[in-house]
Structure formats: structure tokens, C-alpha cells
Amino acid sequence: xxxxxLAADSLGVRSMATYVEAGATGLLLDPGxxxxxxxxxxxxxxxxxxxxxxxxxxxxxxxxxxQYVFVSHYHEDHFRSDPATYTGRVVLAKDPRRMVSGVQARxxxxxxxxxxxxxxxxxxxSLVLTTPDLDxxxxxxxxxxxxxxxxxxxxxxVVADRREHERFVFASDVQGPLSAxxxxxxxxxxPTTLYLSGPPSYVEREVGAAAIQRAIDNLQRVLDTTGCxxxxxHHALRDPRFxxxxxxxxxxxxVVTAAGHLGxxxxxxxxxxxxxxxGVRKPPARVPWASRATMTRDTRHSAKGGTPS
Numbered sequence: 001x002x003x004x005x006l007a008a009d010s011l012g013v014r015s016m017a018t019y020v021e022a023g024a025t026g027l028l029l030d031p032g033x034x035x036x037x038x039x040x041x042x043x044x045x046x047x048x049x050x051x052x053x054x055x056x057x058x059x060x061x062x063x064x065x066x067q068y069v070f071v072s073h074y075h076e077d078h079f080r081s082d083p084a085t086y087t088g089r090v091v092l093a094k095d096p097r098r099m100v101s102g103v104q105a106r107x108x109x110x111x112x113x114x115x116x117x118x119x120x121x122x123x124x125x126s127l128v129l130t131t132p133d134l135d136x137x138x139x140x141x142x143x144x145x146x147x148x149x150x151x152x153x154x155x156x157x158v159v160a161d162r163r164e165h166e167r168f169v170f171a172s173d174v175q176g177p178l179s180a181x182x183x184x185x186x187x188x189x190x191p192t193t194l195y196l197s198g199p200p201s202y203v204e205r206e207v208g209a210a211a212i213q214r215a216i217d218n219l220q221r222v223l224d225t226t227g228c229x230x231x232x233x234h235h236a237l238r239d240p241r242f243x244x245x246x247x248x249x250x251x252x253x254x255v256v257t258a259a260g261h262l263g264x265x266x267x268x269x270x271x272x273x274x275x276x277x278x279g280v281r282k283p284p285a286r287v288p289w290a291s292r293a294t295m296t297r298d299t300r301h302s303a304k305g306g307t308p309s
Contacts (some may be wrong), residue, residue: 015034026066027067040274156172
């Protein structure tokens with residue numbers, strides 16, 4: 001089974017877009033990418049805009065190879081509204097009528113309406129599906145962080161390769177996991193490889209140090225119980241101190257970033273935005289390639305960002 005992170009915070013953008021392939025079956029997971037509109041009071045740097053362009057190009061290229069597209073929830077760094085990404089494919093997306101509210105509910109309605117004709121879209125929550133190469137199993141809604149969070153719920157995906165006896169779990173924005181329920185569900189799936197968002201320590205003042213420590217402990221329990229390999233990225237890489245803040249996990253030898261999984265050095269550009277702007281007298285309103293004259297409609301949409309995820 002091939003697991004290829006296409007875009008991630010360790011690759012310079014807010015994303016968990018991933019391509020998974022086993023045999024003749026290809027799956028595109030959470031095909032979104034954005035930039036934070038403001039960090040340290042600064043707009044995205046030129047380096048971030050370039051990283052976003054590369055990320056969108058990779059996602060588009062791998063979308064052409066996928067038969068299935070999975071959408072875990074409706075934050076803009078996890079899906080695209082452009083129908084071209086989904087056209088002609090089976091789309092497994094978070095049920096827009098179940099445990100979805102606010103702006104996510106509006107986005108969900110718009111996406112489902114846009115894909116009614118060009119794609120085969122179905123509610124993913126608790127879905128079980130078998131292909132000639134894979135068994136797919138989707139979780140019930142899991143908290144986007146702590147229990148009762150206003151950020152809503154996500155669904156996680158299990159991809160089981162029967163021939164190679166591998167089980168890949170894509171747990172998206174469980175943030176650590178912060179929820180004991182999410183941790184228990186992950187353990188129950190017996191992953192050989194797990195990809196999830198790490199603890200959101202970059203907003204530790206808001207969520208509390210105890211919650212971050214609980215997330216670290218929960219992931220350690222997953223490691224100890226299942227012996228799996230872990231790709232930990234996304235929220236965790238927004239902390240400039242991520243290498244030391246999560247040292248206990250990195251030192252296990254079984255936890256890497258998405259960049260590390262690819263054999264690359266992590267480049268968490270958002271966390272270093274203040275350094276990227278150092279020496280620049282005044283941040284421009286937009287970088288040259290991001291002007292309306294040169295940006296595609298899809299890239300403009302993907303660059304909006306602004307969600308907490």
C-alpha cells in the first residue's frame with residue numbers, strides 16, 4: 001500500500017491531503033489546502049504562496065489517478081469546492097445532515113449540490129465498502145478535538161489492504177487525539193499506519209496545557225497498544241516548538257511528520273512566518289503571482305483559509 005502525503009503543514013500549507021493506492025485502487029483523501037490569512041499579525045509570505053501553488057498542483061495531479069475521494073469534514077483546508085476534483089469519481093463525504101452545523105453545514109450543502117450530477121456522492125459516516133483491492137470502513141462522527149468542541153465532528157477512514165495485511169487509518173483533525181473516545185476508536189481499528197493531526201499546542205493558552213498533555217498521552221497509548229507507525233502533522237506543526245514540545249513522541253522512533261514520511265525535512269512555513277517576513281519593511285497586500293490576473297479560480301478559493309483547522 002502506498003501512502004503519499006500531497007500537502008501538509010510540514011510541507012508549508014494547512015492541509016492533510018493524501019493519496020493512497022493499493023493494487024488498481026486509488027483514493028484521494030481530504031483534497032484541500034489553504035493558508036492562514038493572519039499569523040503573528042502578518043499575511044502569508046511569498047514562500048507560503050509558492051508552497052500553496054505546488055500543493056494545489058500535486059492534489060490536482062493525483063486526483064486524476066483516484067477512483068475514490070474521501071472528505072472527512074467541511075473545513076476549507078480539507079476539501080475543494082471545485083467539482084473537477086470529484087467528477088466521475090465515487091465521493092465518500094461526511095454526512096451533511098448529521099452532526100454538522102453553522103458554516104460547515106452551508107459548505108456541505110453547496111458541495112453536495114454541486115456534485116449531484118458529475119460524481120457519485122454518498123454519506124461516509126459508519127460506511128463499510130469493499131473494492132477488489134481494499135476494505136474501506138468509516139468511523140461514526142468523532143470530535144474535532146475535545147468532546148463538545150464548537151469545531152464540530154470529523155469522520156475517520158480505515159483502508160485495509162487484504163493482500164499485504166496493512167491497515168491505514170486516516171484520522172484527520174482529532175487533534176492528538178484530544179478525545180478519549182477517538183483514541184479508543186483508533187485503537188480498536190488496529191492500524192499498522194496512522195495519520196492524524198497532532199495536538200494544537202500553538203493555541204495552548206486557549207485549550208490548556210492539561211488538554212495538550214492528555215492528547216500526547218492518548219497518542220502514546222495508541223502507540224503502546226497497537227505498535228503502529230504514526231504520521232503526525234497539521235495542528236502540531238503550527239507550534240514553532242514542535243520538535244521539542246512533542247519530543248517524547250518523536251523519540252519513540254515511530255512518529256514522523258508528513259515531510260518525514262516522504263524523506264524530506266519539515267518546512268512548517270506558517271510557524272515561521274515572522275522569520276520569513278524578517279527584514280521586509282512592509283508586507284505587501286498580495287504577492288505578485290497571487291494577483292487576480294494570474295490566480296486560477298480554484299487557487300483563489302483554496303488560498304482563503306481562515307478556519308481553525
